[in-house]
Amino acid sequence: MCCPPLELSPTAYQKPASARAASISPPMLSKFKTGGKRRRCHSVQFQDDNAIAPVLVHESSLDKKTLWYQDCEIDQFRTDARLLCRQARQGIPLPAGESVRGLEYRSTQHRQQRRQSIVKCIIRAQHRASSPRQLAHVYRRCSKWAIIAAAAMANNDFCEAYDLARFACEIPPMADHPLPFRTKSDEDSKRAAVPSVSIERIVRQRTGAVPVV
Numbered sequence: 001m002c003c004p005p006l007e008l009s010p011t012a013y014q015k016p017a018s019a020r021a022a023s024i025s026p027p028m029l030s031k032f033k034t035g036g037k038r039r040r041c042h043s044v045q046f047q048d049d050n051a052i053a054p055v056l057v058h059e060s061s062l063d064k065k066t067l068w069y070q071d072c073e074i075d076q077f078r079t080d081a082r083l084l085c086r087q088a089r090q091g092i093p094l095p096a097g098e099s100v101r102g103l104e105y106r107s108t109q110h111r112q113q114r115r116q117s118i119v120k121c122i123i124r125a126q127h128r129a130s131s132p133r134q135l136a137h138v139y140r141r142c143s144k145w146a147i148i149a150a151a152a153m154a155n156n157d158f159c160e161a162y163d164l165a166r167f168a169c170e171i172p173p174m175a176d177h178p179l180p181f182r183t184k185s186d187e188d189s190k191r192a193a194v195p196s197v198s199i200e201r202i203v204r205q206r207t208g209a210v211p212v213v
Contacts, residue, residue, distance in 0.1 A: 082106075085106040122138070
């Protein structure tokens with residue numbers, strides 16, 4: 001159990017008047033020349049009023065454990081977050097009062113794939129881009145949907161906090177802002193959309209062929 005804050009007088013930690021006057025006097029920096037130019041002199045000043053903040057005194061190490069999370073508790077938080085993200089990816093309804101807000105990258109497989117593709121694209125563009133402006137243009141196109149989604153989520157949070165549901169907006173789907181390059185998933189989906197056509201090979205027999213005995 002923590003002890004109550006100590007009641008300290010305003011002059012408890014104040015220095016004597018003579019020592020305080022010596023410490024408050026602004027120190028003057030010596031003038032010196034660098035490169036033939038004379039620099040201006042600067043000074044430092046201190047306020048006369050000393051602010052004293054009460055300090056909590058802990059009787060034992062048990063009090064610190066009640067104020068700070070322990071390593072085992074932080075590990076349990078991570079385990080619970082992974083479990084919730086796994087349930088969200090599998091489409092399992094979350095328990096009452098639980099949410100994956102802030103964990104969208106882990107709870108949505110499409111976002112994971114999109115982020116990994118963007119990272120690979122940016123790394124490849126760093127070696128191929130001719131100027132920083134061109135690299136910034138590629139990154140802006142890749143992160144366009146993320147910027148719009150973040151702004152829409154912030155707007156919805158504001159509307160929910162101040163009861164302005166009529167001003168809420170929907171987050172656009174990622175398909176409306178495709179990436180400026182082809183990904184492996186796009187190629188797989190395109191390949192699956194093309195129907196497979198079975199081609200039969202027609203072979204004619206040669207006329208006058210001599211049968212082999």
